[in-house]
Amino acid sequence: MKAILYLPLCMVLMSLNLAGQYAIDAAGSYVKNGAYSAAYSVGEVSTLTVRGVHSTYVSTSGVIQPDPLSITGTKNPGIATIRIYPNPVNDFLRLETDRTDLIQYVIYSMQGSFLAQGTVRGMSVQLDYLTPGMYLIKFSLVDFHESQSFLISKL
16 A cells, blocks of 8 residues: 555656756856855746745745855965064164065154153164163064064174
């Protein structure tokens, strides 16, 4: 008896035109930038109304589907590399950097008090007015929100 009911059910299911997910959309596109990518569609061109005995269901299309994204590495070309020499310093602290932007500096004592600030000129900072000791000097690029700090020793 079960086999007799099972056979017609299989025939009905095989005769259906089964398909995967699909949508008929009014518009859509693919967006991509350095951080993410996404494919999206807009619109409800296709609607399907299913009437049941006690209720009616309406299905519309229009989806947002992110694309899989794998990050294989990061690189931040905006960060500058600043090198200083000599350390310990006598009169002038020299800088080497791969950036030509305007560089500002701030000097603090080891107790954290502000001592001086200025703009780097000629890739050097004059420090002959400081008394011998340890100082913290912070270099900042004017156009970017990045800085580097160094502990220097004044002879």
